Amino acid sequence: MIAKPGVAQSAPLNPQPLNPQLDIGVVQRFGSDSRDAMTLKPQPGDSITLTLKTGNSPR
Amino acid sequence: MITTTQDVKVDVVMQPLPQPQVKERVVLSTHRSFESAEDSANLWQSQGIEVEVAQPKQWQVWAKRATYSTPLLRRLLMQNLRSHGSRAAFIDSQIQRQEPQATLTINGNRYQQDEVAIAPKQPVEVTFNRDDHGAKTYAGSLKLQPNAYGTYTLVNQVPLETYLRGVVPHEIGPSAPPTAIEAQAILARTYVLRNLRRFAIDNYQLCASTQCQVYWGLTQSDAVADRAIAATQGVVLTYQNELVDALYSSTTGGVTARFIDMWDGSDRPYLQPVVDSVQNVWDLSSRSLADEQNFRAFIAQKSGFNEAGWDMFRWRVVSPLADVTQDLRSYLQNKQSPLANFTQVKDIQVLERSQVDGCKSSLSLPIAVSWNWKKTKFSRHSTRPTAHCSMLIPFMSSLSGKQRHSLL
Numbered sequence: 001m002i003a004k005p006g007v008a009q010s011a012p013l014n015p016q017p018l019n020p021q022l023d024i025g026v027v028q029r030f031g032s033d034s035r036d037a038m039t040l041k042p043q044p045g046d047s048i049t050l051t052l053k054t055g056n057s058p059r
Numbered sequence: 060m061i062t063t064t065q066d067v068k069v070d071v072v073m074q075p076l077p078q079p080q081v082k083e084r085v086v087l088s089t090h091r092s093f094e095s096a097e098d099s100a101n102l103w104q105s106q107g108i109e110v111e112v113a114q115p116k117q118w119q120v121w122a123k124r125a126t127y128s129t130p131l132l133r134r135l136l137m138q139n140l141r142s143h144g145s146r147a148a149f150i151d152s153q154i155q156r157q158e159p160q161a162t163l164t165i166n167g168n169r170y171q172q173d174e175v176a177i178a179p180k181q182p183v184e185v186t187f188n189r190d191d192h193g194a195k196t197y198a199g200s201l202k203l204q205p206n207a208y209g210t211y212t213l214v215n216q217v218p219l220e221t222y223l224r225g226v227v228p229h230e231i232g233p234s235a236p237p238t239a240i241e242a243q244a245i246l247a248r249t250y251v252l253r254n255l256r257r258f259a260i261d262n263y264q265l266c267a268s269t270q271c272q273v274y275w276g277l278t279q280s281d282a283v284a285d286r287a288i289a290a291t292q293g294v295v296l297t298y299q300n301e302l303v304d305a306l307y308s309s310t311t312g313g314v315t316a317r318f319i320d321m322w323d324g325s326d327r328p329y330l331q332p333v334v335d336s337v338q339n340v341w342d343l344s345s346r347s348l349a350d351e352q353n354f355r356a357f358i359a360q361k362s363g364f365n366e367a368g369w370d371m372f373r374w375r376v377v378s379p380l381a382d383v384t385q386d387l388r389s390y391l392q393n394k395q396s397p398l399a400n401f402t403q404v405k406d407i408q409v410l411e412r413s414q415v416d417g418c419k420s421s422l423s424l425p426i427a428v429s430w431n432w433k434k435t436k437f438s439r440h441s442t443r444p445t446a447h448c449s450m451l452i453p454f455m456s457s458l459s460g461k462q463r464h465s466l467l
Contacts, residue, residue, distance in 0.1 A: 018293050019218045022251065023263040024274055026197065027187050027213035028206070031071040031159030038213065040067040040177060040201070041184040041194075047064045048183060050165060053174035 063166050069203065071159040071211075072171070082209070083152045085122035085133050087140075089394045090323075093118050093257055093270075094304075098324035108136070111260045114270075115208050117393065124207075149395040161203060161211050173211075177201040182277055185213070197225075197276040206261040214263045215276065220292060222274065223247055227284040229273040230307070240287040247272055249295040249305035298329045310371040311335045313357065313364045314348070320413045338363045349412045380404050 030036050042048045087103050087110060090096040096118035100110045109123035127133045133150055140148045163170045177183070178200045185201070186194040199217035206212045217225075223244060231243040250272060255264045257271065267274040296303045304318065304327050314334050318327040334341045340363035346353045358373070366372040378386075384404045391399035 019220050021199075022217055022219055022222050022255075022265065023202075024215045024217060024222060024265050024267055025212045025258055025261070025263045026185070026195065026201075026215045026267045026274070026276070027190075027211075028266055028268075029208065029210045030069070030187070030203070030213060031161065031210035032208070033189065034071060034073050034159065035188070036071050036159075037188045038069040039186045040069070041186070042064060042066075042179055043181040043183070045064075046179055046181040046183075047062050048067060049060055049062045049178045050067065050163070051060050051176040051178070052163075052170055052172045054172060 061165050065166060067177075068164040070162055070164075072162050073157045074160040075157045076155060080155045081130075081152060082155050083130065083133060083150060084124055085127055085136055085148060086151050086395070087120040087122060087145075087148045089147070090118040090120075092322055093254075094318075095323040096120055098322070112257075113207055113260050114258075146397060147394065155209070158209055159211070172203070173205050175203040177203070185276075187213075192275070193278075195276040195278045204262065212261055212263060215267075219248065219251065220288060221277075222251065223288045224280040224285060225274045225276045225278070226251075226272045227288060228279055228281050229275055231284075233281055233283045237283070237287065240284060241291050243307075244284070244287045244291045245294050245296060246305045246307050248291070249302055250307075252295060253302040253304060298327075303327065303329055306330065310366055310369060312372060313341075313360075313366065314343070317413070334364075335366060336364045340364060351409070351412065354412060380406075383407070 027038065030038065040048060087108070088096070088099045090099060093112065093114075096112050100112050100120045103110045103120060109126045111121050111123050113119050113121050122133070122136055127136055137148060137150060160171050161173065161175075163172060163175060182196045182198045183201065184194050184196045197215045197217065198221050199215055202214045202216065203211055204214060226247045227240065227244050230247060231240055233240075235243075251265060254271065257265055265271040265274075296305055306318075313336070314332055315330070317332060318324070318330045332343060334343060340360065341357060346357075348354045348357055361367060361373055364372065380403075384401075387404060388399055388401070391401075
């Protein structure tokens with residue numbers, strides 16, 4: 001819809017898709033302190049699949 | 060691909076580099092907000108300089124690193140800028156001898172990785188040891204990726220309407236009227252869609268703090284907010300067929316501010332000074348806050364406003380001039396300003412207030428080198444536009460915007 005000049009109006013969101021995927025930086029500077037640590041905990045009974053960019057060989 | 064039902068631990072190992080590396084970039088300008096940085100970026104671009112907006116600590120406009128990729132190109136650019144009178148730009152050079160390397164422990168094995176995609180089937184709980192607010196539960200998927208500052212960013216990939224479930228409860232209290240929560244949901248939805256470019260430099264869109272909108276994933280999501288999000292699904296605010304800058308703050312001090320009174324950039328006509336009261340306590344048209352007497356009377360009035368009684372509605376801070384001197388020096392040093400060598404702030408005077416809301420002031424600071432400040436930002440705890448008119452002496456650390464240099 002076209003808004004009237006000078007008035008902010010609520011309007012249905014029109015672009016595709018209606019519910020787009022967002023990328024939110026939830027931890028922005030991990031590693032700026034050498035003691036930084038995170039734990040990723042799956043829900044009970046769930047699993048996490050990790051894709052490592054440079055291969056899956058442990059070091 | 061590795062699948063695990065166990066906790067995944069991520070830490071960092073400081074990896075010595077084979078030889079020291081010089082990390083260097085041309086910083087064209089430094090800002091307190093993305094809005095002002097973006098305005099500056101547009102100005103630089105109009106002068107033919109390719110730029111990118113970054114946020115190492117404060118917001119900065121960098122000469123695009125991919126374009127100014129060699130020490131020679133960077134110095135030629137600096138020479139060119141200096142010859143055109145630019146004093147704010149500088150080369151930020153750091154010698155790096157080690158770098159953090161992300162290390163994951165999965166099923167008891169350790170992996171050093173720069174980039175990891177993490178796909179749980181159900182929401183995953185993330186604990187970061189420097190986050191005072193505890194564990195957060197995120198729907199969607201996660202990605203650990205390097206950023207422009209030599210560290211890493213954990214990115215949550217999540218659908219918009221699910222993201223809002225992690226924003227709305229933290230940006231408005233659950234006891235607010237349902238229609239106010241619906242309005243907040245519309246604002247939050249509009250804000251995110253308008254601001255998708257903020258962290259383009261690092262290949263994600265928004266942060267999760269007050270620099271953007273507070274987002275805690277599904278942690279503490281609640282039914283009241285969920286209902287408001289569902290009731291307004293897909294609804295945004297527009298002005299002349301564009302998404303508005305849906306800026307909001309926790310506290311206004313009794314009156315909202317124009318965009319241009321807070322930040323650089325073109326005005327947003329839909330952001331107007333409005334007295335935050337349902338009791339008609341103040342008529343801005345007849346009692347302009349640009350008038351010092353009116354302004355003082357407004358500040359002295361403590362009842363009749365929607366925020367009356369709130370901690371941040373009226374507040375007073377007294378700072379010794381020595382502290383003001385130190386804070387101002389730190390601020391200027393961070394900007395690498397040549398004015399950082401002043402010796403002492405001797406006094407602060409308000410020279411001018413904005414025409415409508417009274418909260419934009421030009422300040423006079425008689426110091427060894429003196430100048431007037433324009434566009435003083437008063438917000439202490441929010442990056443969004445707010446007119447904390449109650450302050451009498453601003454925090455120097457909050458000073459922002461353009462400085463009009465003039466010897467008094």
